[in-house]
Amino acid sequence: MEHNQSHSFEKAVIIIAHGSRLQQTADEMDELVKKLRKSMSDALVIPAFMELQQPDLNTSLKKAVDQGIKSISILPLFFFTGRHMRDDIPAQVEEAKSLYPDCEISMSPCIGHTDEFVEALKRSVISL
DSSP states (O other), X not given: OOOOOOSOOSEEEEEEEOOOSOHHHHHHHHHHHHHHHHHOTTEEEEEEESSSSSSBHHHHHHXXXXXXXXXXXXXXXXXXXXXXXXXXXXXXHHHHHHHOTTSEEEEOOOGGGSHXXXXXXXXXXXXX
């Protein structure tokens, strides 16, 4: 999925999910990225997957750096601290920081640890 705006960005947000063998997962990620791009016009929003689908995190990081972006935020779409959040993603982030020392790369905590996520769950339950 390519970004349809033709101007340069100063920052990027990489949305990373687990990945699946189901095409529906990639389609849903594409829809989420489209929505975020509309609401975050100042950032390049790039998808990534840990397993089974592409692009992987390293590919998405390289895409951002190749476009001259100097600030990258990684937003993992994981509810809890499992293996990917504890080991895999932090290791890849540290490796990327070494590969791209002129780029500020940060990683958000599990989305399940945020107050906003708890509020979204509460709103979903109330609307049932």
